[in-house]
Each structure stands twice: as structure tokens, then as C-alpha cells.
Amino acid sequence: MNAAAAVESLTRSVEDYLKAIYRLSPEGRHASTSEIAHLLELSAPSVSGMVKRLSELGLLEHVPYKGVQLTAEGRRAALRMVRRHRLIEAYLVAFLGYSWDGVHEEAERLEHAVSDTLVERMAAVLGNPTVDPHGDPIPAPDGSIHEPASVPLAEIPAGRTVEICRVDQSQPERLRYIASIGLKPGVEVRVTDRQPFRGPITIEAEGRTHVIGHELGQVLFCAPRDDR
Amino acid sequence: MNAAAAVESLTRSVEDYLKAIYRLSPEGRHASTSEIAHLLELSAPSVSGMVKRLSELGLLEHVPYKGVQLTAEGRRAALRMVRRHRLIEAYLVAFLGYSWDGVHEEAERLEHAVSDTLVERMAAVLGNPTVDPHGDPIPAPDGSIHEPASVPLAEIPAGRTVEICRVDQSQPERLRYIASIGLKPGVEVRVTDRQPFRGPITIEAEGRTHVIGHELGQVLFCAPRDDR
DNA sequence: GTCCAGATTTAGTGTCGGCTAAACCTGTGT
DNA sequence: ACACAGGTTTAGCCGACACTAAATCTGGAC
Ligand SMILES: [Mn+2]
Ligand SMILES: [Mn+2]
Ligand SMILES: [Mn+2]
Ligand SMILES: [Mn+2]
Numbered sequence: 001m002n003a004a005a006a007v008e009s010l011t012r013s014v015e016d017y018l019k020a021i022y023r024l025s026p027e028g029r030h031a032s033t034s035e036i037a038h039l040l041e042l043s044a045p046s047v048s049g050m051v052k053r054l055s056e057l058g059l060l061e062h063v064p065y066k067g068v069q070l071t072a073e074g075r076r077a078a079l080r081m082v083r084r085h086r087l088i089e090a091y092l093v094a095f096l097g098y099s100w101d102g103v104h105e106e107a108e109r110l111e112h113a114v115s116d117t118l119v120e121r122m123a124a125v126l127g128n129p130t131v132d133p134h135g136d137p138i139p140a141p142d143g144s145i146h147e148p149a150s151v152p153l154a155e156i157p158a159g160r161t162v163e164i165c166r167v168d169q170s171q172p173e174r175l176r177y178i179a180s181i182g183l184k185p186g187v188e189v190r191v192t193d194r195q196p197f198r199g200p201i202t203i204e205a206e207g208r209t210h211v212i213g214h215e216l217g218q219v220l221f222c223a224p225r226d227d228r
Numbered sequence: 229m230n231a232a233a234a235v236e237s238l239t240r241s242v243e244d245y246l247k248a249i250y251r252l253s254p255e256g257r258h259a260s261t262s263e264i265a266h267l268l269e270l271s272a273p274s275v276s277g278m279v280k281r282l283s284e285l286g287l288l289e290h291v292p293y294k295g296v297q298l299t300a301e302g303r304r305a306a307l308r309m310v311r312r313h314r315l316i317e318a319y320l321v322a323f324l325g326y327s328w329d330g331v332h333e334e335a336e337r338l339e340h341a342v343s344d345t346l347v348e349r350m351a352a353v354l355g356n357p358t359v360d361p362h363g364d365p366i367p368a369p370d371g372s373i374h375e376p377a378s379v380p381l382a383e384i385p386a387g388r389t390v391e392i393c394r395v396d397q398s399q400p401e402r403l404r405y406i407a408s409i410g411l412k413p414g415v416e417v418r419v420t421d422r423q424p425f426r427g428p429i430t431i432e433a434e435g436r437t438h439v440i441g442h443e444l445g446q447v448l449f450c451a452p453r454d455d456r
Numbered sequence: 457g458t459c460c461a462g463a464t465t466t467a468g469t470g471t472c473g474g475c476t477a478a479a480c481c482t483g484t485g486t
Numbered sequence: 487a488c489a490c491a492g493g494t495t496t497a498g499c500c501g502a503c504a505c506t507a508a509a510t511c512t513g514g515a516c
Pocket of ligand 1: 016107108109112
């Protein structure tokens with residue numbers, strides 16, 4: 001109802017809900033109560049209650065028993081948080097010696113405490129980057145964002161050369177392994193072999209050869225290189 | 229009672245209470261309910277309630293109707309926050325273009341969100357400073373702190389030369405004025421004239437002459453120079 | 457068309473941390 | 487000795503946000 005919920009002065013909880021719902025409802029899909037609960041590690045009833053309050057605030061559209069979507073207002077608030085989160089990650093990696101498996105946790109708290117001024121100062125000294133350390137795009141201050149098309153490495157046919165552009169960050173342990181074999185956004189990779197039935201993939205990166213499981217190949221995303 | 233309150237995982241509220249009480253009870257004095265309420269801009273009953281909880285947690289000693297003091301545990305927690313606050317201020321000024329009248333507000337929020345790791349990284353890139361931008365001493369990681377002796381500029385007799393070492397930061401507006409006439413920690417100041425009855429003080433700093441009110445002279449602190 | 461498992465919501469509770477109004481204590485003045 | 491003002495505490499309230507247990511809906515199997 002209330003169309004003018006102040007995007008500033010939202011609670012830490014609320015901000016995290018909005019970010020989660022943003023992640024879970026791409027392209028007009030609905031995010032379900034249980035998906036949200038699982039992502040935020042909360043009970044389903046807690047989510048139900050918050051969903052009710054947020055839709056009364058005008059940040060969500062709730063279809064009972066189906067799920068929720070962000071309103072324009074909610075989307076703006078969510079993208080604001082995503083921008084903060086990713087810029088903070090970039091800043092910590094660039095200037096304070098963080099590695100990409102540790103930044104997420106720190107950013108998860110800081111994103112709620114920084115002022116708009118501070119975020120923009122960080123962006124400025126970073127040179128207004130467009131991607132974070134995991135290759136995720138950083139929304140512009142006005143909320144616009146464009147997800148560049150990308151394909152899982154696991155779907156690249158043998159023989160092709162591609163560039164890693166994004167890495168799933170959900171498991172820090174896995175992130176550490178990925179870093180240890182030199183894979184990160186910007187690195188060129190040549191797929192030299194692919195075994196069938198979700199079998200291992202052999203790649204060449206930075207002059208070295210690695211054999212990775214199919215599962216890993218699904219969380220490494222590549223730019224679909226126009227091979228000329 | 230509970231002697232082992234985890235200093236980590238205190239609430240933002242609790243951390244601010246402890247910091248306030250630390251400021252208000254130097255050298256075994258008691259901080260009164262109304263002093264705390266005034267400093268934190270809360271009602272007296274709110275403070276009464278929190279004081280009860282904190283003393284049950286073992287962070288305070290409460291003498292009803294007299295006031296509170298920090299326990300060793302509470303003092304440790306408070307100094308941890310003071311260190312965070314002052315290091316964050318120093319970092320923001322050194323690396324992110326903040327001026328000393330704006331940092332306090334930002335630090336007031338960030339101090340609750342940073343990890344120990346981040347604080348120490350900031351300290352490291354700053355070269356482990358011992359004072360913040362206002363000249364306030366930064367407690368060591370182990371909680372030790374030493375307040376260097378200092379005298380208000382208003383008490384320096386005419387003819388003496390002193391060095392500004394600390395500036396009261398409670399009024400941003402005043403802080404801006406002080407900065408505008410070039411006074412900041414480290415600057416040398418010669419007192420050329422002092423009028424009686426809390427009258428104006430004439431000083432020379434950085435080659436320029438300024439006349440300041442007595443009141444201002446009371447919030448500018450100087451190292452008592454051993455004139456050799 | 458009915459039934460059931462699983463998802464979702466509602467009901468009821470608890471803690472934290474704020475508030476106002478009212479009761480209470482304490483030190484000071486007479 | 488005692489009243490009173492001002493500070494302090496208690497009583498009672500509320501909103502935010504979590505939880506568990508119970509009720510309810512819904513989509514798919516049959
Ligand atoms: Mn967060
Ligand atoms: Mn990221
Ligand atoms: Mn604070
Ligand atoms: Mn300071």
C-alpha cells in the first residue's frame with residue numbers, strides 16, 4: 001500500500017531479505033517462502049511474517065501460497081544493497097589484502113553500516129569498477145545493471161578457448177581451490193578434453209593443465225567468445 | 229554475576245552504552261543514569277533498564293541511585309570499541325577523503341560492523357597510529373591506553389609557544405572553523421596576547437594571527453612543552 | 457473426484473531495546 | 487525534623503524479529 005517506503009533507514013534484516021528475494025526472483029519469477037528461509041537460514045514462519053510486513057510497506061508483491069516479487073521500490077532498495085555489497089568486496093580485495101573467499105562475510109555486515117557517501121568514495125578510488133572480485137556485475141548508482149551473458153565452462157565443447165568471467169561464490173572452500181589453480185575472472189582457458197556423462201573436463205590455463213570435475217565446470221562461467 | 233560475557237557478539241546498543249560509560253567514568257568515578265541518557269540521547273528509564281541488564285551480564289557495577297562503573301570485562305569491551313572507532317576515523321581521513329568533522333558519524337556506525345581482522349588491517353596500512361585525527365589516543369589491541377597530559381590553550385600564558393595535540397570533537401561546526409584557521413594536532417601555536425576575564429586570546433599559527441574566544445581556547449589542548 | 461504430503465500461513469511466545477507515566481529515593485534548605 | 491525538587495527506578499506498553507506448534511492450503515497421485 002504505502003508506496004513511499006524510505007529506502008534509506010531500512011533494517012539490516014529487511015535489507016538482507018530484499019537482497020535474497022532479488023537473487024531468487026529473476027525475470028518476474030516468484031521467490032517462495034521456503035527458498036527465502038533456506039537462503040537466509042531462517043524458519044519458514046519467520047519469513048512469512050516478514051513477507052507480510054514488507055508487502056504492507058510496499059516493497060513486495062505477495063501472492064499467498066505462491067511467493068513474492070519485488071515492487072519497483074523493493075527492487076531499487078535491493079539493487080542499492082547489491083551495489084554496496086559488491087563495491088565493498090572490491091574495495092577490501094584491492095586495498096586491504098582480502099582474498100575472494102573471505103570478503104563476502106565482511107561485506108555482508110558492512111553493507112548495512114556504510115553511508116552512500118562512503119560507498120561512492122570507495123567506488124571512486126577503485127575507478128568505478130563494473131564487476132566485483134567474483135565477476136558479478138556492480139549495479140550503477142541509479143540501479144541499472146546488466147548481467148553479461150555467460151556460459152558454464154561445463155558446456156564449452158573441447159577445443160574452444162574462453163575467458164573466465166564469473167565464479168560462483170557460495171562455497172568459500174571451493175573458491176579457495178579455484179583460486180589455487182589460478183582460475184579467476186579474466187583468465188583465458190582452453191578446453192582440451194571433455195568426457196561424456198558429466199565426466200571430468202581437462203583445461204589449460206596459464207600454461208598449466210588441470211582436470212576438473214563436471215560440477216566445478218558448472219560454477220565457472222565464461223564469456224561466449226565470438227571466435228574470429 | 230556471569231563473569232564471562234562474550235566481548236564479541238555484543239549488540240550495537242550495548243557497545244554504545246559501554247563506550248559512553250567509559251567516557252563518563254574516568255578514574256573510578258561513577259556515571260549517572262542521566263549523564264548516560266543525555267550522551268546517548270535516550271530517556272532515563274531506558275538507561276535504567278539497560279544498566280540492569282548490563283550489570284547482570286557482568287559488564288557494569290551498579291550502585292542504585294548513585295551510578296555505574298565498568299567492570300574489568302566491561303572496560304575491555306569499551307576500549308575495544310574506542311580502538312575501532314578511532315582507527316576507523318584515521319583510516320577514513322587518510323584514505324577516503326574524509327575531513328575530521330565528518331568522520332565521527334560514519335565511524336559511529338562502522339565500529340559495530342567491522343571484524344577484528346579488518347580493524348587490524350586498517351591499523352597496519354596506517355602504520356599503527358597512536359592518535360586519531362582529533363588527537364585522541366588509540367588504545368592498543370590489548371586494551372592499554374595512555375592519555376598524554378595536555379592543557380587547554382586557554383590556560384597558556386601569553387608569550388609561550390605550544391603544540392596543539394588534541395581537539396574537542398563534539399561540535400562538527402566548531403571543528404570546521406578550527407580547521408579553517410589551520411589549527412590541528414601537530415601545529416605550533418604562539419600565544420601573543422591574553423585578555424583577562426575569559427577574554428579573547430591572540431595566537432600566531434602557521435605565520436598568521438588569529439583572535440579566538442576563551443571558550444574555543446578551552447577545547448584546544450596543547451602539550452605542556454618543556455621549554456628548554 | 458478424493459486424498460495426502462509437503463509447503464505455507466496463523467497462533468502464540470520470547471527477547472531486545474526503546475518509550476511514557478507513576479512511584480520512589482535522596483540530599484538540601486529551612 | 488521535615489518537606490520538596492530533581493534524579494532514579496519501576497510499571498506497563500510497544501514494535502521488530504526471531505522461534506515452535508498447530509492449522510490450513512495446494513498440487514499431484516490414484
Ligand atoms: Mn547483509
Ligand atoms: Mn561477490
Ligand atoms: Mn556506535
Ligand atoms: Mn575522534
